[in-house]
Amino acid sequence: MMPETLETVREFVGTELEGKREYLDSLAEAPLPIYEKFADTGLANWWLPTEYGGAGLSLTDSVAITNELAYGDAGAAFTLFISVLGTSIVSLYGSDELKDRHLAPMAKQGSFCATLGSERNAGSELAKIETMVSRSGDELVLTGEKYFSTNSGFADFLVVIARSADDPSDYSAVLVPADTPGVRVVKRWDMLGLRASGTYQISLDNCRVPAANQLRGSGLRLLEVGLNASRILIATTGLGIARRIRDLCMDYAKTKPFRDSTLLAAPVFAAKLGQMEMQIDVMKSHLHAAAGQYDAIMNGPDPAETFARIGTLKSAVTAKMFCGQAGWDIASVGSEMFGGLGYTHESPIGKLLRDMRYVSIVEGGDDVLRDLVFSRYVVPVSRRS
Numbered sequence: 001m002m003p004e005t006l007e008t009v010r011e012f013v014g015t016e017l018e019g020k021r022e023y024l025d026s027l028a029e030a031p032l033p034i035y036e037k038f039a040d041t042g043l044a045n046w047w048l049p050t051e052y053g054g055a056g057l058s059l060t061d062s063v064a065i066t067n068e069l070a071y072g073d074a075g076a077a078f079t080l081f082i083s084v085l086g087t088s089i090v091s092l093y094g095s096d097e098l099k100d101r102h103l104a105p106m107a108k109q110g111s112f113c114a115t116l117g118s119e120r121n122a123g124s125e126l127a128k129i130e131t132m133v134s135r136s137g138d139e140l141v142l143t144g145e146k147y148f149s150t151n152s153g154f155a156d157f158l159v160v161i162a163r164s165a166d167d168p169s170d171y172s173a174v175l176v177p178a179d180t181p182g183v184r185v186v187k188r189w190d191m192l193g194l195r196a197s198g199t200y201q202i203s204l205d206n207c208r209v210p211a212a213n214q215l216r217g218s219g220l221r222l223l224e225v226g227l228n229a230s231r232i233l234i235a236t237t238g239l240g241i242a243r244r245i246r247d248l249c250m251d252y253a254k255t256k257p258f259r260d261s262t263l264l265a266a267p268v269f270a271a272k273l274g275q276m277e278m279q280i281d282v283m284k285s286h287l288h289a290a291a292g293q294y295d296a297i298m299n300g301p302d303p304a305e306t307f308a309r310i311g312t313l314k315s316a317v318t319a320k321m322f323c324g325q326a327g328w329d330i331a332s333v334g335s336e337m338f339g340g341l342g343y344t345h346e347s348p349i350g351k352l353l354r355d356m357r358y359v360s361i362v363e364g365g366d367d368v369l370r371d372l373v374f375s376r377y378v379v380p381v382s383r384r385s
Contacts, residue, residue, distance in 0.1 A: 001061040008041050009068045017072030024073045025351050027190060030198030031079065031112070031154045038080060039110025047084055047229075049091060052099060053107035059229055059291040059298070066233045067284075070240025074355040075196030077237050079112075082150050082197075085230040086113040086159040089173060089222050092304040093215040098175055102157050114152035114178075116202055117161045117223055119145060124368040126161065126220055131204060133172050134165035140174055140214060142207045145186070148362075152178070153185050153200045159226075160204065161219045171219035174209060182207035193354035217308055224311040231363055232290050235320040238327035238359040239283045241352050245334040246276050248349060252338060263337075272333055279326040286322055290315035314377050314385075317369050324360030331356040 016034045017024065024032075038044055047062055048054025057065070062081065069077035087103060090113075094102075106113065122128040131144025142162055152158060157177050164170035176183065186201040215222055250273070253263035263269050293315050297306050331353045335342035342349050360366045377383050 001057055001064065005043065005057075005061075006064055006068065008043060009065050012038055012041055013068055013072035017069075017076055020073070021348055021351060024075060024196040027195045030188070031151075032076075032196055034076060034196075035079060036110070044080070044110030045083060045087065045106050048087060048103055048107045052103040054103075059232060059294045060288065062229075062233055063236050063287050063291045066236040067240045067243070070237035071244050072240075073196055074237045074241050074358075075194035077240065078194050078234070078358075079151060079197040081233045082230060083113045083155075084233065085226045086115040086157075088229050089115070089159055089215060089226040090175060092225065092307065093173070093217055093222055094175065095212060098213065098215075102175065102177075106156060109156075112151040112155045113157050113159065114149050114155040114200075115159045115161075115223070115226065116146035116149045116152065116204075118148045120147050124364055126223065127171075129161060129163055129171075131160065131162040132165045133160075133162035133174060135211065136208070138211050139208045140172075140211050142174060142176065142182075142204045142209070144204050146202045146204070148189065148199055149202055150197055150199045152202050153188060153198050158183070158202070159215075161223050173215040173217075173219040173222045175213040175215065176204070176207055176209050180207045180209060191358075193351070193356075193358050216304075221308060221311055225307040227363055228294055228307070228313045228316040231316045231320040232287060232294065234359055234363060235283075235290075235323035236287055238323035238356060239280065239287060241356045242276070242280050242283065242327050242330045245330055245349065245352050245356075246273065246280065248347075248352075249273060249276075249334050249337050269337070272337070276330050276333065279330055283323045283326055286315075286319050290319040312372065312376065314373065317364075317373055320359065320363070321366055321369050321373075324356075324366060327356045327359055 016037055046055045046057045046065060050056035066077050066081050069080060090098060090103060117126055119129050133140050133142050142160055155178050157175055160174050160176050162172055162174060164172060182205040184203040186203050189199045191199055253269055256263040258266050293313060297303050300306055335349050335353050338347055338349050341347050
């Protein structure tokens with residue numbers, strides 16, 4: 001990635017995100033106008049392949065970009081990168097026609113896609129999803145309710161994970177244009193944090209799409225593959241928030257009277273900030289390692305086959321777990337440093353605390369991921385490292 005690319009992101013953060021806390025935390029109508037302004041930089045959907053008009057930046061580059069965006073606002077960062085989940089699945093497992101028809105317009109227009117997996121009864125147990133897909137001639141028909149799906153209220157297309165009506169053990173990933181008859185936004189969720197983003201409940205009522213819109217492979221496996229990139233970038237937002245908290249604490253400590261000096265001179269404060277810096281450094285190192293592993297596969301001879309065989313990358317899961325837990329520790333300690341002020345809306349620390357919490361909740365809560373790590377990488381002795 002060219003240095004000027006990161007400088008463009010920093011300029012966007014300084015101009016459009018910093019100092020806009022009330023606006024970004026207001027649950028204003030989505031999508032916010034700032035996303036059009038980001039598209040004007042030419043960096044929207046920066047990871048899309050160059051053959052479809054994208055910048056073709058790597059996941060390692062994406063970590064650097066997301067880190068800067070999340071420093072300004074994690075909700076804005078989440079909105080801008082979460083399309084990587086659906087587009088990576090389409091890019092790896094969609095037909096050339098699907099990619100030409102749907103990825104190229106996203107690169108040109110700076111628009112969005114959404115992935116629909118979560119349901120009320122299934123939760124993190126996606127094998128229990130109830131949305132059904134059936135074949136009708138040369139069409140697929142989808143019916144069901146999807147619970148939490150970010151960007152789906154303004155997406156160009158949806159990647160829907162559904163169970164086969166003919167074989168309940170078979171799952172599909174199907175690309176559904178958002179304007180397909182039968183697609184309906186039930187509501188926008190009033191989230192505690194990331195309020196600059198839009199997360200929706202979606203109803204699918206006999207939605208018909210061409211059978212060619214089905215992506216190659218098991219829908220659940222394809223979702224696993226797509227989650228690798230998005231989980232790493234969700235973890236990266238924890239890094240950006242943590243850096244912002246550290247800097248807020250430093251600014252506060254310079255002016256906060258404490259004994260005969262300021263809080264900055266207190267040994268306890270120094271120890272806590274030293275601990276924060278250690279955690280931030282380890283977060284950054286793990287994210288770079290995880291992104292590097294992802295990029296190595298993407299640059300290999302057959303990334304679609306390799307990812308289909310591997311499924312979930314352990315480094316992606318552990319990065320999300322560690323960054324969520326270390327980030328929450330940093331947010332908690334940071335809020336305590338502000339005393340009573342840290343429990344009000346007067347300081348940005350309260351918003352940062354709420355934003356940080358999502359890292360350990362979305363795309364698999366920590367308990368779900370602990371079980372995944374145990375079953376995939378502890379029980380099989382050959383996979384321990």
